[in-house]
Amino acid sequence: MLAQELKYIRDAGLYRSFRTMESASDAQVQVESQRLIMCASNNYLGLANHPELMDAACNAIRRFGTGSSGSRLITGNTQLHDELEAALSRFKKTEAAIVFNTGFMANLAVLSTLVKDNDVIFSDELNHASIIDGCRLSRAHVVVYRHNDMADLEDKLIQHVQTRRQSNPGAEAQSFRALIVTDGVFSMDGDIALLPKIVELAERFKAWVMVDDAHATGVLGTHGGGTADYYGLPAERVHVQLGTLSKALGAEGGYVAGSQVLIDYLRNRARPFIFSTALSPGVVATAKAAMELVEREPQRRTRLQDIARSVREGLTLLGFRVLPGVTPIIPVIIGDPQRAVDFGRRLEAMGVFAPAVRPPSVPAGTSRIRLTLMATHSDEDVHRILDAFARIGSELEVIA
Ligand SMILES: Cc1ncc(COP(=O)(O)O)c(C=O)c1O
Numbered sequence: 001m002l003a004q005e006l007k008y009i010r011d012a013g014l015y016r017s018f019r020t021m022e023s024a025s026d027a028q029v030q031v032e033s034q035r036l037i038m039c040a041s042n043n044y045l046g047l048a049n050h051p052e053l054m055d056a057a058c059n060a061i062r063r064f065g066t067g068s069s070g071s072r073l074i075t076g077n078t079q080l081h082d083e084l085e086a087a088l089s090r091f092k093k094t095e096a097a098i099v100f101n102t103g104f105m106a107n108l109a110v111l112s113t114l115v116k117d118n119d120v121i122f123s124d125e126l127n128h129a130s131i132i133d134g135c136r137l138s139r140a141h142v143v144v145y146r147h148n149d150m151a152d153l154e155d156k157l158i159q160h161v162q163t164r165r166q167s168n169p170g171a172e173a174q175s176f177r178a179l180i181v182t183d184g185v186f187s188m189d190g191d192i193a194l195l196p197k198i199v200e201l202a203e204r205f206k207a208w209v210m211v212d213d214a215h216a217t218g219v220l221g222t223h224g225g226g227t228a229d230y231y232g233l234p235a236e237r238v239h240v241q242l243g244t245l246s247k248a249l250g251a252e253g254g255y256v257a258g259s260q261v262l263i264d265y266l267r268n269r270a271r272p273f274i275f276s277t278a279l280s281p282g283v284v285a286t287a288k289a290a291m292e293l294v295e296r297e298p299q300r301r302t303r304l305q306d307i308a309r310s311v312r313e314g315l316t317l318l319g320f321r322v323l324p325g326v327t328p329i330i331p332v333i334i335g336d337p338q339r340a341v342d343f344g345r346r347l348e349a350m351g352v353f354a355p356a357v358r359p360p361s362v363p364a365g366t367s368r369i370r371l372t373l374m375a376t377h378s379d380e381d382v383h384r385i386l387d388a389f390a391r392i393g394s395e396l397e398v399i400a
Helices: 001-010 051-064 072-075 079-092 104-114 129-138 150-167 169-175 195-204 227-231 260-269 280-294 299-318 339-348 379-395
Strands: 028-031 035-040 096-100 118-125 141-145 178-183 208-212 242-246 254-258 328-337 367-372
Touching: 035 379, 051 280, 079 096, 079 254, 079 280, 096 104, 096 260, 104 129, 104 208, 104 242, 104 254, 104 260, 118 129, 118 260, 141 150, 150 178, 150 195, 150 339, 178 195, 195 208, 195 227, 254 260, 280 299, 299 328, 299 379, 328 339, 339 367, 339 379
Parallel strands: 118 141, 118 178, 178 208, 208 242
Antiparallel strands: 028 035, 096 254, 242 254, 328 367
């Protein structure tokens, strides 16, 4: 059975296997003896091997050891964990924050803890897998709205919230919770959620808003605070701001920032928080040092935006179908999965690491090369990336 399914996956060109990195995550990496320009990492600001972060990790390990040796509520909580959460709430301008072991776990935790089977979740159709799984775990009624389509969201809120409240004046119908959840920056398309409109609709329908800033933390907003920061929305209008420490912050772990009562509730009720060993001291110290750098060096964000703009413009001028946006996630649509894989292999032969992304990560027919850029890419790197795309695009007749 399993072997048969694997054969099906192989035949469909969707088989996945590892690539092995032989150097630190940087703008250029060593992959299986080859030096390549890295265009597929989430290390947006180039912090994952920054000397300050590595020093912070080493110092923390020397002082607190390598493992935390217990869950936060038993023995795993250190001064570093407390400091990281305090720094996160300052960074996100919220009353409080809590860290989880991964962003994936944070989504599972929040959705399964805050939302119950009588409640309703409105979820963008392109939300990350961890949101989808969190929705399933909550057992709430899940209503999927079309990607970033605010008219569709409004229609669905009318249908599932307004009508339910109006048609049933009983206490049960009045007390259910409605929650709208969206990625801040969509991981595969690289566009940004229309958060001000979502917040407006949420206030009208008395719903909660939850935003997953995995790809926005450190990247979007004047202070790198994420999607709310990008739109200048005050923190109290976005009930749950979730994110990961593993992308632009170059560490590992997930976080939730929000009101004190929300964070206290999660600390007391969220099973993935209560029943899992705390993040290790080295990782916690790394994330904290990264946040200091993000605030101190806004030029990293500016450089990232400039590079992303040049590559987008360059690819569009060459004739590629590039999904519109302003973030460092640049999807170049190829279509067929095998052709996308072939494109990725040829890029690699020309020194650019940007493997194809295929279903089920993206919808059928939209297999793509998903470039992610870093503040530490040089102008020469950008030139080489565009040159490789031009040559392979012509060879495979993706461009005229
Ligand atoms: C939108 C989104 N949410 C959550 C996650 C999960 O974060 P982590 O890798 O920290 O588990 C990811 C990353 O893969 C993501 O892209």
